[in-house]
Amino acid sequence: MAEAHARPLARLIEELQKLPGIGPKSAQRLAFHILRSQEEDCRSLADAIVAVRTQMRFCSRCFNFTDAELCRICADPRRDNSTLCVVGEPSDVIALERAGVYNGIYHVLQGLLAPLEGIGPEDIRIGELIERIKDGGITEVILATSPTPEGEATAQYTQDVLQESGVKVTRIGRGIPIGADLDYVDQISIAHALEGRTQM
C-alpha cells in the first residue's frame, strides 16, 4: 500500500486537523474541496487566515478584538457609555449583540478565573476593569460572564472588588440554563437574561 496522499495534500490535511472539531475525515473532505477550487479562491482563503491574525488586535479600551485602535462598539457615539457589560470572551460580545437589546459598552476579560488551572485575577483583564470604573462615567456594571462555575466565580470576584467603587453591579438574569456556554444560547434567552438582571 502506497502512502495515501502526496505530500502537499497530506500536509494540508494535517494542518486542517489542528482546527477545533475537524477530524481526519472532515479534514480530507475539506482538503479535496480546496484542491478542486479555483486558485483565486484558495488564495483568498489563505489571505483571510493570515490577515485575521496580522490585522486584528485588542481594543485599547474594552479588549474586544478589533482592526483599529478602538473596536466598533467603543467607537460608536450612539452607545450608552454609562452601562458596562463584563464578559469573558469576544464571542460573548457577539452573542449579546445578536440579542439586539443592549446599547451599552463592554469589557472583555479575555478569560475567566479558574484557580484549578492556575488562572487568577492577574491573568485576566480585571485590573483594567477596575481602572475603567475609577475613571468615572460608568453607573452600572452588568456581569455577563457565562453561568458556568468559572463564570460564576469570576462574577463573584468582580463584584467583590467593585463593591467599594459605589457603582451599581448587576448579574445577568435567569433565563440562561445553568452550565450552558453563553456563546451557544439562543437570542431570546439572552434578551430575557439581560432584561431580568438582578443587583448583586
Added chain:
Amino acid sequence: MAEAHARPLARLIEELQKLPGIGPKSAQRLAFHILRSQEEDCRSLADAIVAVRTQMRFCSRCFNFTDAELCRICADPRRDNSTLCVVGEPSDVIALERAGVYNGIYHVLQGLLAPLEGIGPEDIRIGELIERIKDGGITEVILATSPTPEGEATAQYTQDVLQESGVKVTRIGRGIPIGADLDYVDQISIAHALEGRTQM
C-alpha cells in the same frame, strides 16, 4: 447594534463558510480559533492551502492527484501493472488503498456518467482508459465506481466499450450497500467487495 465583526474577521468567517459542511457557527468558532493561534501556525495553514492548489496536478498515467509527473502508486515498481482498478474520484483511490488488499494500479475517471447533468463519456477520462488498455500489459480491469446510479451506469458503459479489447472486466463485488458513497464505506466492506468481485 454595531456590526458584529471587524472586517478581517468578517471576511475570514465568510471565506470559511464557503467550505463544505461549515455553517455560520462553525465558521465563527474556526475564525476565533485562528485569531488566537500563533502567527506561525496561521501562516503554515495558509501556505498549505495555497501549496495544495499550486503544487498538486494530475498523474499523467492514472489521473489521480499527485505532486510529481506520476503518482506514488503508478511510480511504485512493486505494484502489479496487469490489474487496473477504475474509480470515479481520487478519494475513491484513498478508500481502496485504506482497505490494504489491492496491489494493482488505478485509473481515475475524474467523474461519473450523469446524462441528466450533461456529463457524457467525453467529459470523463474514459478515452484515456481505452488508450491504456490498447497499450497492452493489462489483463484485468476492475470497475470500482461507487454502486450509485451514476457509478453503475459508468461501470456498464465502461464494460461495453472494453468488451472488444479482450481484457477481463470485473465489477467490484457485493459487500458495499447499494446507494452508498464508496468514500464513506468501512474498510472491511471494501476488502470484501474487492475479494468478491464478479466478471461482468
